[in-house]
Amino acid sequence: MEWTSYLPPLLEGAWVTVQLAVYSTVLGAVFAFAAGIGKLSHNRLISGISVVYIEVFRGTSLLVQLFWLYFALPVAGQIIGIDLRLPPVVAGILALALNIGAYGAEVVRGAIQAVSRSQREAARALNFTPRQTLRWILIPQALPEMMPTFGNLAIQNLKDTALVSLISLGDLAFRAEQIRNFTQDSTTIYTIVLFMYFGMALVLTAMMKLLERSVGRWRTAGT
Amino acid sequence: MSDPIIKFDKVVKRFGNFTVLNELDFEVGTGEKVTIIGPSGSGKSTVLRILMTLENINEGVVYVGGEPLWHERKNGALIPASEAHLRKMREQLGMVFQQFNLFPHMTVRRNLTEAPVRVLGLSKSEARNRADELLEMVGLTDQADKFPNQLSGGQQQRVGIARALAMRPKVMLFDEPTSALDPELVGEVLNVIRRLATEHDLTMLLVTHEMQFARQVSDRVCFFDKGRIVEQGVPDQLFTNPREERTREFLKAVLESEA
Numbered sequence: 001m002e003w004t005s006y007l008p009p010l011l012e013g014a015w016v017t018v019q020l021a022v023y024s025t026v027l028g029a030v031f032a033f034a035a036g037i038g039k040l041s042h043n044r045l046i047s048g049i050s051v052v053y054i055e056v057f058r059g060t061s062l063l064v065q066l067f068w069l070y071f072a073l074p075v076a077g078q079i080i081g082i083d084l085r086l087p088p089v090v091a092g093i094l095a096l097a098l099n100i101g102a103y104g105a106e107v108v109r110g111a112i113q114a115v116s117r118s119q120r121e122a123a124r125a126l127n128f129t130p131r132q133t134l135r136w137i138l139i140p141q142a143l144p145e146m147m148p149t150f151g152n153l154a155i156q157n158l159k160d161t162a163l164v165s166l167i168s169l170g171d172l173a174f175r176a177e178q179i180r181n182f183t184q185d186s187t188t189i190y191t192i193v194l195f196m197y198f199g200m201a202l203v204l205t206a207m208m209k210l211l212e213r214s215v216g217r218w219r220t221a222g223t
Numbered sequence: 224m225s226d227p228i229i230k231f232d233k234v235v236k237r238f239g240n241f242t243v244l245n246e247l248d249f250e251v252g253t254g255e256k257v258t259i260i261g262p263s264g265s266g267k268s269t270v271l272r273i274l275m276t277l278e279n280i281n282e283g284v285v286y287v288g289g290e291p292l293w294h295e296r297k298n299g300a301l302i303p304a305s306e307a308h309l310r311k312m313r314e315q316l317g318m319v320f321q322q323f324n325l326f327p328h329m330t331v332r333r334n335l336t337e338a339p340v341r342v343l344g345l346s347k348s349e350a351r352n353r354a355d356e357l358l359e360m361v362g363l364t365d366q367a368d369k370f371p372n373q374l375s376g377g378q379q380q381r382v383g384i385a386r387a388l389a390m391r392p393k394v395m396l397f398d399e400p401t402s403a404l405d406p407e408l409v410g411e412v413l414n415v416i417r418r419l420a421t422e423h424d425l426t427m428l429l430v431t432h433e434m435q436f437a438r439q440v441s442d443r444v445c446f447f448d449k450g451r452i453v454e455q456g457v458p459d460q461l462f463t464n465p466r467e468e469r470t471r472e473f474l475k476a477v478l479e480s481e482a
């Protein structure tokens with residue numbers, strides 16, 4: 001078989017991988033902000049929930065989380081009489097997002113806390129509410145600090161998408177495995193796959209750099 | 224003196240078991256320009272920070288415009304102030320910081336419009352007009368679209384002054400506004416403050432080590448030491464003929480360090 005004949009199914013799988021990566025990164029960023037800001041809340045319940053979420057999802061492996069969402073949750077749902085069966089794609093995106101969100105939350109929290117106290121004081125002197133201070137003063141200054149680590153998390157997340165092939169989602173890793181089983185042409189297939197993942201990582205890195213530059217424009221102005 | 228707009232009544236402020244202000248009594252009249260001088264660590268910044276509600280007090284009462292600042296009246300008694308009360312009281316005060324504390328991610332104009340729009344509820348165009356007037360006053364019209372890190376320290380501090388004024392406070396607090404500046408940039412900032420002092424009926428409370436300037440603009444100078452007012456009076460008297468030995472020593476030390 002010509003190696004080019006592997007391309008259509010692999011590209012199909014790559015497209016699934018891209019979608020998984022994009023959706024889970026975006027959703028993960030939402031979780032990261034919610035839990036990172038939540039952990040800073042003075043409301044004990046909100047900060048408590050955030051801490052538990054962060055610790056549980058950082059303290060367990062993605063694989064276990066994925067299997068739990070996909071296999072265990074429906075069973076648990078059955079017991080209490082709710083249908084919690086998730087389609088593989090939803091379970092996959094959710095597991096990836098919850099995982100990246102837990103790591104991202106610590107980044108968000110750290111970056112917000114690292115904004116200098118004098119900025120909070122200036123905001124208070126101008127009578128901003130705590131919420132306005134967070135939204136208009138602290139987060140915009142914390143964002144550029146978060147971006148490099150977020151970039152790394154996004155790359156890690158892209159690579160982690162390969163795990164969801166284990167719940168029979170047709171991503172790049174899954175397709176590669178299928179074709180390999182069929183043709184036994186491991187070297188060719190895995191070389192192509194390697195380059196595809198690498199290509200996607202390059203594009204992702206470039207996109208994160210652009211984003212980083214756009215949220216931090218004020219830092220480089222005039223220099 | 225007219226009714227004091229600021230009054231410290233036996234105010235005690237401690238950090239841990241270190242007492243910064245020890246039963247401080249202190250008043251500033253409406254429209255009065257008062258300068259606080261004194262050695263480092265004597266509690267000058269603490270007085271301003273208490274007024275700006277950045278620092279709570281342990282005992283005593285602070286009044287602003289006749290209302291307790293850190294307390295609320297309830298059934299005739301004084302209870303600790305709620306955030307809502309502090310917000311209301313804060314409207315009357317503006318502060319200029321030693322390190323400027325501009326918002327680095329906003330342009331100069333945005334630094335001036337952000338709080339008026341979000342806090343006072345001004346429309347964008349109202350806030351912009353107000354900002355542009357103030358920028359003209361501090362001589363920075365041509366810098367409006369730059370970011371703070373593109374400005375010199377003197378320019379940044381003039382933005383800091385304009386930003387505080389944009390909220391139309393009754394009392395302006397200046398905490399060593401020129402101490403972080405290179406010597407050649409001090410004058411431009413002092414000129415702005417001088418014009419404020421002479422052309423407006425703002426109440427001004429200024430901490431500074433610029434003795435010459437303090438003498439020109441103040442109605443009254445207070446010498447602070449160890450959290451107490453050692454001596455206060457009109458500038459000419461205090462600078463040329465201080466009553467207290469401690470004041471004399473301090474002034475001598477400052478003049479020598481400037482020479």
Ligand SMILES: Nc1ncnc2c1ncn2[C@@H]1O[C@H](COP(=O)(O)OP(=O)(O)O)[C@@H](O)[C@H]1O
Pocket residue numbers: 238243261262263264265266267268269270
């Ligand atoms: N947040 C704080 N925690 C502990 N000590 C403080 C704090 N802020 C000020 N101090 C102490 O209080 C004293 C008075 O400080 P400050 O009002 O800043 O003095 P000044 O402005 O006259 O130099 C100093 O000894 C300082 O170290």
Ligand SMILES: [Mg+2]
Pocket residue numbers: 267268269399
């Ligand atoms: Mg000070």
